[in-house]
Amino acid sequence: MPFKIRGYNSARKDIDSGNNISGGVCILTSNLYPSSPLSLHSSLQAVAEQVYTRTLVTVCNIYLPPHAVINQQELNNLVDQLPKPFLLLGDFNGHSTLWGSGSTNSRGRQIEKFISDNCLCLLNNEEKTYFHEPSRTFHSLDLAICSPDILPLLNFTVESDLYNSDHFPLIVSHADSGGATHCPPRYLFQRADWTGFTQLAAITRYPTTENLVAFKRARANARRIRRQSQRDSWIRFISSITSSTSSSQIWKKIKAANGIYKEFPLPVLHTENTQYSSPADIVNIIGQSFAKMSSADSYSPTFLATKRRAEHIPLNFRTHRHLPYNSQFKMSELKKALNDAHDTSPGPDGIAYILLRHLSTTSLSNLLYLFNRIWIEQKFPTQWHEAIVIPILKPGKDSGNPLSYRPIALTNCMCKTLERMINTRLIYKLEKNDCIPSLQSGFRKGRSTVDNLVLLETKIRNAFVRRNHLVAIFFDLEKAYDRAWRYGILRTLLEFGFYGNLPIFIKNFLSSRIFRVRVGSFYSNPFIQAEGVPQGSVLSVTLFILHLSQILNHLPPSVKGSLYVDDLHISCQGSNIRLIERQLQHAVNKLVVWCDNNGHTLSSEKSR
Numbered sequence: 001m002p003f004k005i006r007g008y009n010s011a012r013k014d015i016d017s018g019n020n021i022s023g024g025v026c027i028l029t030s031n032l033y034p035s036s037p038l039s040l041h042s043s044l045q046a047v048a049e050q051v052y053t054r055t056l057v058t059v060c061n062i063y064l065p066p067h068a069v070i071n072q073q074e075l076n077n078l079v080d081q082l083p084k085p086f087l088l089l090g091d092f093n094g095h096s097t098l099w100g101s102g103s104t105n106s107r108g109r110q111i112e113k114f115i116s117d118n119c120l121c122l123l124n125n126e127e128k129t130y131f132h133e134p135s136r137t138f139h140s141l142d143l144a145i146c147s148p149d150i151l152p153l154l155n156f157t158v159e160s161d162l163y164n165s166d167h168f169p170l171i172v173s174h175a176d177s178g179g180a181t182h183c184p185p186r187y188l189f190q191r192a193d194w195t196g197f198t199q200l201a202a203i204t205r206y207p208t209t210e211n212l213v214a215f216k217r218a219r220a221n222a223r224r225i226r227r228q229s230q231r232d233s234w235i236r237f238i239s240s241i242t243s244s245t246s247s248s249q250i251w252k253k254i255k256a257a258n259g260i261y262k263e264f265p266l267p268v269l270h271t272e273n274t275q276y277s278s279p280a281d282i283v284n285i286i287g288q289s290f291a292k293m294s295s296a297d298s299y300s301p302t303f304l305a306t307k308r309r310a311e312h313i314p315l316n317f318r319t320h321r322h323l324p325y326n327s328q329f330k331m332s333e334l335k336k337a338l339n340d341a342h343d344t345s346p347g348p349d350g351i352a353y354i355l356l357r358h359l360s361t362t363s364l365s366n367l368l369y370l371f372n373r374i375w376i377e378q379k380f381p382t383q384w385h386e387a388i389v390i391p392i393l394k395p396g397k398d399s400g401n402p403l404s405y406r407p408i409a410l411t412n413c414m415c416k417t418l419e420r421m422i423n424t425r426l427i428y429k430l431e432k433n434d435c436i437p438s439l440q441s442g443f444r445k446g447r448s449t450v451d452n453l454v455l456l457e458t459k460i461r462n463a464f465v466r467r468n469h470l471v472a473i474f475f476d477l478e479k480a481y482d483r484a485w486r487y488g489i490l491r492t493l494l495e496f497g498f499y500g501n502l503p504i505f506i507k508n509f510l511s512s513r514i515f516r517v518r519v520g521s522f523y524s525n526p527f528i529q530a531e532g533v534p535q536g537s538v539l540s541v542t543l544f545i546l547h548l549s550q551i552l553n554h555l556p557p558s559v560k561g562s563l564y565v566d567d568l569h570i571s572c573q574g575s576n577i578r579l580i581e582r583q584l585q586h587a588v589n590k591l592v593v594w595c596d597n598n599g600h601t602l603s604s605e606k607s608r
Helices: 072-080 106-117 148-153 194-201 209-240 247-257 279-293 301-311 331-340 353-357 361-377 413-432 449-465 486-495 501-510 538-554 577-598
Strands: 008-013 025-030 035-038 045-052 056-063 086-091 130-132 137-139 142-146 154-158 170-174 269-271 274-276 386-393 405-410 469-475 514-519 560-564 567-574
Touching: 008 045, 025 045, 025 056, 072 106, 086 170, 142 148, 142 170, 148 154, 269 279, 274 279, 279 386, 279 405, 279 514, 301 486, 301 577, 331 353, 331 361, 331 413, 353 413, 361 413, 361 501, 405 514, 413 501, 413 538, 449 469, 449 560, 449 567, 469 577, 486 501, 486 538, 501 538, 538 560, 538 577, 567 577
Parallel strands: 056 086, 386 514
Antiparallel strands: 008 025, 035 045, 045 056, 086 142, 130 137, 154 170, 269 274, 386 405, 469 567, 560 567
């Protein structure tokens, strides 16, 4: 069963104990600290994580059942697998005078030998860690053990509150506060609830029968209130669903009810023989990998030669003609762009869409005046070249590999508002002039993946009716957005007859782009995005589709194809399977040539 607490990663090892609810271990690590699970080869109930705080520390959680026979060699083998420095925490179920028990049992002697043989350090003092409710007695069963190299750096305390458990929390903290000085708290005694204070002060440390009964009643009442609140909240949500409620709102609520949130924990990265656990190193390593995707190093020598030859020819978008798509923007276009925008995260300037929507009429007029100056004077604000990139782990990929992440760019909402106004004009012109092939269904009004599926189904049915073979191939392009050739995009615009303000804005938009990676509250150094389009901006999708859709024009007549953004499908049908294979191979060869001339690579791993 999935176990998730918002803001934390979990590593767990479950034990099937039948109807007996006991056993199993779990480690929760905050997303604020880089961490990665450590694989253990042990039959013991133990899990381990490597966590970066001030240095990389291995944390291992272990549970030794009270009546189980524990092999001493198993314990020694477990420690041998833990990189130093490490913390070994858990419920050892052993009694020893060494950690505050009144006597020492066989499990306690085994743990003593384990600590001695491996030169480990015990952090426990004589504070009790466990409350046995039937006998109302306290014991020390939970231990904190560490490698000698971090013993001087750690403090150990036991919390005084059980927090509705039978084990007291153990607090292991760093002894060095980092030089920070903390003033003692000052209490506003004039606001105190002295009646409540008097009642709480009367509760004894060791529970009486009356206190224990009162506690159980309060615990049962708290559980009842929680369950009732959950039911009431769910009923209110179900009652609020109408025919106008969007599916995204419904799924958002369902995911929240199930504890499913989009989070990005800080990973520990591995490159060749080097391990990176510092947050500053992590964001910079991911930034380097993103920058490399769009650099010249990511292209084939064939394309680099083509690129150098082509870019010697300058693209001239200047014109004296009056073209409708180059006219000044109107207030209605600005308001529509703001209304159509989703409330996404703001870019580097911190200005969100909701702030722009709440501007006064005068302020909106000033904003429109600014946009028209940028448009007519063909200038581009320097800050709009910068993006904050959020790395998103690809499904099923290794979080420790810097290449396992997809970049999502957060650009300034003011820039995206102007982009949306320009994009509306651009799409209108492209659709009116049939610049985008009809078989491209990605992000087009009135189109969806259903179009591609129905088209393929129709081909299959026709092949059955005609008793023909139909062979289809599905292609994926490697790093398609990151490798999109900017000069090629601009050249396509020029070939379709775009001149003046619109293509010049796009040229300025694509040039001199830089980004910084953000993970949590950590930012990388600035990196240059040499090629590609920023994922997350408004214009990027349209420009990418416009450029990539030209690949369909290079298929032979006997082979049909369709696109959903960069997902390409080609198919061929006929009565002779060998002829079909030759025709498809010819089509693949032509696709490879087009990719070589435009900076793209067909993914052999994902193509089917």
